[in-house]
Amino acid sequence: xxxxxxxxxxxxxxxILDVYLLFQLMKIRDANKYEIMTPTSIEEKLKNDEIxxxxxxxxxxxxxxxxxxxxxFNKEDLTKLKGQVVKIxxxxxxxxxxxEKPIQLGEKFEPAELASFVxxxxxxxxxYQFGERNEKKNTIIYxxxxxxxxxxxxxxxxxxxxxxxxxxxxxxxQTYLEEFEKLTEKEVVLPPLKAMETLHQKGELQPKSxxxxxxxxxxxxxxxxxxxxxxxTWRIVVNDEKSxxxxxxxxxxxxxNSDENINVE
Numbered sequence: 001x002x003x004x005x006x007x008x009x010x011x012x013x014x015x016i017l018d019v020y021l022l023f024q025l026m027k028i029r030d031a032n033k034y035e036i037m038t039p040t041s042i043e044e045k046l047k048n049d050e051i052x053x054x055x056x057x058x059x060x061x062x063x064x065x066x067x068x069x070x071x072x073f074n075k076e077d078l079t080k081l082k083g084q085v086v087k088i089x090x091x092x093x094x095x096x097x098x099x100e101k102p103i104q105l106g107e108k109f110e111p112a113e114l115a116s117f118v119x120x121x122x123x124x125x126x127x128y129q130f131g132e133r134n135e136k137k138n139t140i141i142y143x144x145x146x147x148x149x150x151x152x153x154x155x156x157x158x159x160x161x162x163x164x165x166x167x168x169x170x171x172x173x174q175t176y177l178e179e180f181e182k183l184t185e186k187e188v189v190l191p192p193l194k195a196m197e198t199l200h201q202k203g204e205l206q207p208k209s210x211x212x213x214x215x216x217x218x219x220x221x222x223x224x225x226x227x228x229x230x231x232x233t234w235r236i237v238v239n240d241e242k243s244x245x246x247x248x249x250x251x252x253x254x255x256x257n258s259d260e261n262i263n264v265e
Contacts, residue, residue, distance in 0.1 A: 042197040053211035056193055062186040063232035068177040070156040095174040102168035109133055124176055128159055138163050146180055150217040152233055153256045195234040195246035204244055213237035219254060
């Protein structure tokens with residue numbers, strides 16, 4: 001065999017081998033590079049900040065947009081309320097009541113203390129659930145529910161109890177939403193972990209805190225007097241004290257004190 005041909009064959013073979021080895025080396029480098037650049041999962045981020053949370057839903061959850069209208073109360077409604085001095089506001093959308101006999105609360109309020117009163121002495125009482133207590137304002141707030149799902153911080157669908165310095169409930173204000181209508185078909189909402197990630201990115205979840213409750217409800221941005229649109233909303237409770245809210249479709253944090261959530265007459 002001609003030596004020059006053999007040499008050419010060896011050269012071509014080694015070139016092919018070099019190309020193959022270079023290709024394999026580039027694959028390994030790119031894989032390592034990808035591994036380095038892969039963002040840390042939200043679970044790891046929360047773990048690194050020592051933020052604890054309980055088990056979350058494993059399956060997809062579906063929800064939809066609703067519309068609703070504030071109820072206009074009438075004098076006939078007031079006849080059903082006993083042991084109270086009640087009035088209706090000018091627009092008819094709110095009942096203001098003073099209790100003839102104050103309700104004494106315990107040192108540490110428990111929703112069970114008001115359960116029977118709400119159910120038996122307030123209109124549609126079985127359609128409200130405990131929402132929050134504000135010790136600065138001396139108020140206890142109950143959210144209205146629709147289809148057993150709470151309507152968060154909706155000024156047109158809540159009961160606000162007022163208590164005095166002796167820890168006695170002396171009055172309350174009630175609003176109520178009705179004529180609920182489905183506006184869209186049900187869609188899969190963002191998983192609660194995604195809502196937690198948004199809160200973490202925005203600095204709303206502090207290190208070493210604990211997420212003690214996660215639930216899905218509804219809220220509205222602009223609370224119109226005539227009607228309003230309700231969107232599915234994640235409520236994330238931190239350390240059994242602070243409630244944070246995230247739109248379950250858009251993934252945006254909801255600030256109920258912002259101008260977007262004012263009442264529009």
